[in-house]
Amino acid sequence: MEQRQSDDSNPTRTTPSDAPAPDVQPRATQAGESGPTPPQTGNQPAGNRQDNPQRTNRNGEPRNGEPRSERNRDGGPRDGGPRDGNQREGGRNQRDNRQQQQKNGPDDKSTPANGTPTNERPERGQRPNQQNQQRPKQQRDGQGQPANGQRPAENRQRDESQNERSRPANENRNGQRDSIAQEAGLGQRDASGQPAQPAETNSRGERLVIGISLGDYNGIGPEVILKALQYNRLQKICTPVIYGSMRILNRYRNLLNLKDWNLNGAQTIGQISHKLTNVITCWPDQNQDIQPGQVTADAGQAALACLQRAVDDLKDGKIDALVTAPINKNNIQSDEFKFPGHTEYLAQEFGVQDNLMFLVSQTLRVGVVTGHVPLGRVRQNITRERIAQKLTLMMHSLKQDFGIEKPKIAVLGLNPHAGEEGLLGTEENDIIKPLIADWRNKGQLVFGPYPADGFFGTRAYTKFDAVLAMYHDQGLIPFKAIAFEEGVNFTAGMPAVRTSPDHGTAYDIAGKDLADETSMLQAIYTAIDVARNRKEFVELEEGALK
Structure with a gap:
């Protein structure tokens, strides 16, 4: 009976894992030659027989018929029996490499001081010697500058901190803070730990008189005025004069429980x-009472x-500055007042x-070109x-x-994205850019x-002393989002000093x-600062002309 040849003409070849691949390809079976005969099953038909090539482990060694469960992942027996040296060392290295890759990532290698990669691991409970690990050196070009445009971390941090700085609103000509709050003793303490008390000045010639108009007494004007003045600290550096009503203010003092200080009534x-x-x-x-919120x-x-x-009194020079509390622009209208606001x-x-509506704070100053103008008439x-007029007023005021x-000074565009080179509007190219160039x-x-x-x-405003916006909401929305509590509305271009809180x-x-009385306090501080700066400016101008 003729014996059927196997369909697999190439015998299974085994190569040790650490041996190079053979250079000689397996010889093809010639005609008339027969390859290795696989074992046959007794009664299995020849057409249904399947080849059963010899199985090897991961190291390329024959399993010798052992079931898979009898071998571990490193190719050694699971029964704890001895393995030859190559198997034992290869298995340990493979296991160590796998654990190291799981810990450090597939491309990470531990590098000792000599720079040679190693697979050694610290003993259990021992930390790696980080002092012996070298930090990668920064690549530099031929001129000694960091490659790929990167800058050292310390330089980047220094630049970022410089970009975040801005000139405070009350910085004087010598670059030093002339802080009215500090002069008033706010936040300062003496050697005993008690709040510091600044030296008092009682005569009119040694202090500024600051007028404060009450505004709409059914709003928050009376409340923020009383809260700002209740601690009697501002009284040590200026003389506050409230233009209002003693009766109305006493009603709010009782309502807000602000009774521990005295008000001086004057005609x-x-x-x-x-x-x-x-x-x-x-x-x-006599016949009026408060109706808060009405x-x-x-x-x-x-x-x-x-x-x-x-x-x-401001026009007559009897007060040095005026701080106006919020009004309702509707119920104040009359034959004597037909204006959209204080300004x-x-x-x-x-x-x-x-004049220029100028919103100021410690970190941002914003002026507007069109002010209280309906949006339909802005263009x-x-x-x-x-x-040009607004730029002149802003420059002189600064x-x-x-x-x-x-x-x-930074100037904003009128259109979205500053016109996109004429795609979204031509005002930037036709009006604003030529003016800035001049x-x-x-x-x-x-x-x-x-x-x-x-x-x-992007907080680009921190790089400028002031920003000129084209219309009201373009400037005031970001200003109030950034500095609402400390913001002050200042009217630039006036012969007298006038400020107000930036809220309604x-x-x-x-x-x-x-x-919150913070904005009212800042409005008073700003009024004092500006009044003092103007006197100093006049003295410097007069001295320069002599």
């Missing part, structure tokens, strides 16, 4: 005390009476043709002449009012136009002891 500015907080009643208030006509007319009385009213009273007010000798040619540090969203989103009447929290 005129000549009767004030330089040791106390003064109140000048500006309208007959919009009433009486509150609007009372706010106007307070403002008019304060402005009269326009003051401009008329002082005969000023143009027609964006002209080369108007932008020098005169904030003591900055060489101001650096100012730069004159040696002024004016830059732009910048897209508003990216400019504020806030009827929803009026009378609930929830209002």
